[in-house]
Amino acid sequence: MHIAGASSYPDTPWPMAAPRVTDGGPPFVTSVSPTGHHFLDQYGQPILLKGDAPWSLMDDLSAAQAESYFATREAQGYNAAIISLLGDPANGGPHADGSTFDGIAPFIDGDVLRWDERYWSRVTSYLRMAADHGITVLLYPVDGWTIGHAFTPESIDQCLTYGRRVADRFADLPNLMWMTGGDYVPATDDLAAGSDVDRCWDAMLRGVRETGDGRPFSVQLSYDESISSDNPFWARRIDWDFVYTYHPTYTAVLEAQGRRPPRPVVLGEANYEGENNQPESAPTTDETLRRQVLWSLTSGAAGEIAGSQDWQFRPGWETRLSTPAVVQIGRLRQLFTGLRWWELVPDTSDELVTAGRGAPLSAGTTMDVLDDDYVTAARTPDGRQAVVYLPTPRTISVNAGVLAAGSQAFWVDPTSGQQVPVPMSTSFSTPGPNGEGDGDWVLLFTS
Numbered sequence: 001m002h003i004a005g006a007s008s009y010p011d012t013p014w015p016m017a018a019p020r021v022t023d024g025g026p027p028f029v030t031s032v033s034p035t036g037h038h039f040l041d042q043y044g045q046p047i048l049l050k051g052d053a054p055w056s057l058m059d060d061l062s063a064a065q066a067e068s069y070f071a072t073r074e075a076q077g078y079n080a081a082i083i084s085l086l087g088d089p090a091n092g093g094p095h096a097d098g099s100t101f102d103g104i105a106p107f108i109d110g111d112v113l114r115w116d117e118r119y120w121s122r123v124t125s126y127l128r129m130a131a132d133h134g135i136t137v138l139l140y141p142v143d144g145w146t147i148g149h150a151f152t153p154e155s156i157d158q159c160l161t162y163g164r165r166v167a168d169r170f171a172d173l174p175n176l177m178w179m180t181g182g183d184y185v186p187a188t189d190d191l192a193a194g195s196d197v198d199r200c201w202d203a204m205l206r207g208v209r210e211t212g213d214g215r216p217f218s219v220q221l222s223y224d225e226s227i228s229s230d231n232p233f234w235a236r237r238i239d240w241d242f243v244y245t246y247h248p249t250y251t252a253v254l255e256a257q258g259r260r261p262p263r264p265v266v267l268g269e270a271n272y273e274g275e276n277n278q279p280e281s282a283p284t285t286d287e288t289l290r291r292q293v294l295w296s297l298t299s300g301a302a303g304e305i306a307g308s309q310d311w312q313f314r315p316g317w318e319t320r321l322s323t324p325a326v327v328q329i330g331r332l333r334q335l336f337t338g339l340r341w342w343e344l345v346p347d348t349s350d351e352l353v354t355a356g357r358g359a360p361l362s363a364g365t366t367m368d369v370l371d372d373d374y375v376t377a378a379r380t381p382d383g384r385q386a387v388v389y390l391p392t393p394r395t396i397s398v399n400a401g402v403l404a405a406g407s408q409a410f411w412v413d414p415t416s417g418q419q420v421p422v423p424m425s426t427s428f429s430t431p432g433p434n435g436e437g438d439g440d441w442v443l444l445f446t447s
Contacts, residue, residue, distance in 0.1 A: 001148040005156035006196040026134035028175040029080070032216055032239055036262035038302040038342045039216065039240075042174065046342040049266055049303020050333045051080030051138070053311050056092025058083060058123050059100045060313040066126050072321050074133035077330045081130065082138045082179070082268070082305055085123060085166070090145035091182065092312030098150025105150075112153050112162050120169065131175040138268075138305075141166045141204060144182030144220075147197055159200040163207025171211065178208060179242070181220035186231050198233055205237070218242045220268060224278065225366070227256045229263070240302070242268035246278030248372040250295040251361050254346060257300040264302035267292065270369075273325050274309030277368050286325045287438045288369045290414050293329055294389040294442065297336050298376040300346045324436075331417035335442070339385050344378035352403075353377045353388055356396035379445070383407070388443040395429040396443075404447035412442035419444065 027041035029049065041047040052073055057066060073081070086106055087093020099105040100119065108114040130137050141163065142151045153159050170176055180201045205217055216239040218228050225245040229235040240263045241256040243249070249267050256265040270292045271277050271284045289306060296304045306329050310317040347353055357375040361367060375396060379386035383404040390396065400407070409428070410419045415435040422428070430441045 001152070001196060003153055003156055003159070003196040003200050006199040025131070025174060027079075028131070028134075029136045029177055029216060030174075031214075032264055033342070036264070037300070038264050047079070048333070048337060048341055049080045049136070049305070050078055050337075051082065051303065051305035052078055053082040053269065053272070053305050053307030054313070055082060055084050055311040056087055056313060057081075058085060058126060059087030059093040059095075059098070061101075061126075063122075063125065063129075065318075066129055068318070069321070070129050070133040070135055073135065076322070076326060077333055079134055080136045080138060080303065080305065082140075082307070083130075084140045084143050084146065086140075086142060086146040086150045088145040088149050091143060093150075096149045098146060107150070110152060112151055112158055113165070115165075124169065124173075127170060127173050127176070131173055136175050136177060138177045138179045139170075140179045140182070141208075142201070143180060144184035144197075147200065153200060156199055156203050159203035160207040160210075163204035164211055165207075166204075167208040167211040167213045171213070177215055178205060178213075178217040179220060180205065181228075181242075183223045184220065185222040186233070202237065216240055216264075218266075218268075220244055223269075225252055227252055227259075229256070229259055238263070240264040240266060242266060243296075243301075244269045246271055246369075247366050248295060248361060248369055248374065249292045250299040250374065250376045251363075251365075253296050253299040253301050254348065255363075257346060265300060267296040267301050267304035269305060269307060272307040272309055272311065273323065274320070277370070279366065279368075282368060282370070285370070286328060286415075286436065287440060289325045290328060290332065290440060291369050291389075291391055293332055294414065294440075295374075295376050295391075297332075297341065298344070298346065298378045298387050298389045300344065300378065302342075328415050332414060332442075335412060335417065335444075336387075339387070340380055343380040344385070344387065345381060347377035347379060347386075352379050352386055352399060354397045354399050356394050358394075379403070384447040386445040388445075389440070390430055390443065391440045393430045393432075393439040395427060397427055398425070400424060400426060403445055407445045407447040410444045410446070412444050414440055414442050 029039045030042045031040045084091045086098045104119045106119045218238045218240045219234045220242045228238045228242045243252045245252045360374045373392040377388040409422050413434045
């Protein structure tokens, strides 16, 4: 799309802004840690993102349904959600003009600066509802599906003003992170000048920053496999890396982990529950979902988003909120939340697991999640905690010398959460099928 003034928009850094920190209430993501590897909450404590992707919640749900959704997810241990502020059929919304299921449009006559208060009062109440249930919202004020449809600016200045107004509207909400993008393929590999779309999104976030709002921002690039910092235009602007991959997740997470400057890395999107694996179009299984989560968390991720087919709230979505996969992922998240997960360093040099890991995928190689069997591992620098994920049955060799004295070993069933102590050794063999009859296990070391 062509936006007046985009071609002459200056490529300058955003104004400096500090995070808006609100004391009290449940923990929300408010800033990036000084090390650059994870997020901090308003109390200055590390916070692990544990998310869902209800993209079209703003436009598809009534207030009662939204309350039910957020209450359920809070009870299940979720603390984050990806949500589009504006709707489109491509992101799950009911109408291309961004109007809700009951016909309320965000803009009057499509003018992005003439807001229908009924819509904005509703979305504000939904975001506050999320805050009441401890959910940090990764909010897309405009995304790759709504720009040119529900959001059709006439000039780059309108994008800037829109960003200011969005930030001012939600200034008192403590639970927001900023996002843009989507299934978005940039116009070129090196956007030195930026496309009209990129310039509009840049102006929108510039408007947010001009209000003094410094909450963490990232961009979601193209599907299949991408990292936010892949694109030079956006690499200079983001605060954290959104990883988007349908392949074994450790590859992109580890690649992002190795980039400088260091930024938190989040598995933002992978294969969704209830849909088909990409690119093989094989059904996504509970094991697929476990692997995606565990590979990421043992590769240094600062969190992960485990989405489902109900990103667009298909009929019967209420009955699918509590699936076996949701229960299993909840247990895995509890396992890591109970560790010093922010200190776990990926074992990329084979210092902990010295044999039996298999071969990692080489750069640029694609593979279905269930076709890979690479063992990932991570440990704290003091050796007092370590986690190894074995996706298939095998025997591995472990260097106990990098673990703290007195370390204990446990096999953790990733389907039930049951922990079984085993004698410390230099060799460990998986104990047979797990509770679901699959071969994946977690080996935990603690001291």
